[in-house]
Amino acid sequence: MALNASKLKVGDVHTARLVDDLTRTQIVQYAGASGDYNPLHTDEIFTTKVAGYPSVFAHGMLTMGMTGKMLTDYVGDTRLTKYGVRFTSQVWPGDALDASATVKAITERDGKTFVELDVATTNQNGVEVLSGYAEARVDP
Amino acid sequence: MAAKKFPVEAGHILLFARSIGDDNPAYMDEEAASKTEAGGIIAPPTFVQSSAQFDPDYFLRPKIGQPWFGSGKNPTGLVRTGGGGGGGGGLHAEQHYEYHRPLRAGDVLTATTLPGKTWEKEGRRSGKLVFSESVTEYRDQNGELVITARGVGVRTERPVEQK
Numbered sequence: 001m002a003l004n005a006s007k008l009k010v011g012d013v014h015t016a017r018l019v020d021d022l023t024r025t026q027i028v029q030y031a032g033a034s035g036d037y038n039p040l041h042t043d044e045i046f047t048t049k050v051a052g053y054p055s056v057f058a059h060g061m062l063t064m065g066m067t068g069k070m071l072t073d074y075v076g077d078t079r080l081t082k083y084g085v086r087f088t089s090q091v092w093p094g095d096a097l098d099a100s101a102t103v104k105a106i107t108e109r110d111g112k113t114f115v116e117l118d119v120a121t122t123n124q125n126g127v128e129v130l131s132g133y134a135e136a137r138v139d140p
Numbered sequence: 141m142a143a144k145k146f147p148v149e150a151g152h153i154l155l156f157a158r159s160i161g162d163d164n165p166a167y168m169d170e171e172a173a174s175k176t177e178a179g180g181i182i183a184p185p186t187f188v189q190s191s192a193q194f195d196p197d198y199f200l201r202p203k204i205g206q207p208w209f210g211s212g213k214n215p216t217g218l219v220r221t222g223g224g225g226g227g228g229g230g231l232h233a234e235q236h237y238e239y240h241r242p243l244r245a246g247d248v249l250t251a252t253t254l255p256g257k258t259w260e261k262e263g264r265r266s267g268k269l270v271f272s273e274s275v276t277e278y279r280d281q282n283g284e285l286v287i288t289a290r291g292v293g294v295r296t297e298r299p300v301e302q303k
Binding site: 002018019026029030032033034035036037038039042043045046049050051052053054059060061062064065066068069071072073076077078080081082083084085086087090 | 152155156158159160161162164166176177178182184185186189190191192193198200201202208209210211215216231232233234235236237238239242290298299300302
């Protein structure tokens with residue numbers, strides 16, 4: 001279910017709720033699956049007493065992964081050609097996250113058609129936690 | 141991240157997809173995946189980050205028999221010297237991927253990482269920031285480039301202030 005260039009226009013926005021109430025357990029799941037066992041994400045005692053943060057916080061890559069679901073649900077499987085982000089604020093247990101992809105341009109290269117997207121994820125306070133871009137191959 | 145042999149396994153993809161809250165059948169249901177454009181189980185876009193599991197020296201995984209900087213009897217198992225604020229070897233600032241072809245269960249990747257630029261910036265909420273970039277090429281069993289990844293890490297002078 002890929003996108004059709006003929007039905008897309010600059011400024012179109014696709015949004016998705018990523019998580020309602022991020023749990024510490026989901027962060028633990030991500031640590032286990034990804035292999036990033038940094039205690040900053042799963043060890044409340046280390047993170048508060050040694051590192052000096054108010055609590056554990058999510059891996060940036062968990063936010064990028066969840067935001068990636070919004071993208072692949074929108075552009076279709078195997079269609080992404082580029083996806084890049086900056087992590088602009090930390091994500092904490094209990095956060096609710098919403099992500100959006102906004103059509104920036106429709107381009108052609110080597111006889112193929114692509115959509116360029118601006119990508120952003122924000123928390124329940126409207127604070128941007130991730131800012132980036134993606135490119136995906138679309139049907140003409 | 142350097143992994144000489146990173147076997148992309150369906151079970152690992154399932155665990156990874158669950159952890160990011162993605163129940164796309166293309167990641168976990170062989171029969172459903174076989175009917176998609178992918179024609180079989182594929183990996184989510186950020187899956188290659190888990191090549192850390194196959195990097196023998198990955199520093200954010202406890203090593204058997206060695207002290208670990210997370211808590212046990214004490215809040216940290218290590219006496220830290222120097223390093224940045226915030227603990228844990230810095231924070232992830234940016235991540236970029238270019239996809240050259242879909243990554244499928246059954247692929248065996250080799251990851252080769254080259255260091256990139258480093259630069260400094262004065263941060264408002266965490267003091268001096270030292271950024272360092274690395275570029276990782278993921279090639280398949282035939283030497284074909286599958287994914288190019290560029291990561292930027294940042295070391296902060298002190299923990300990031302919370303508003």
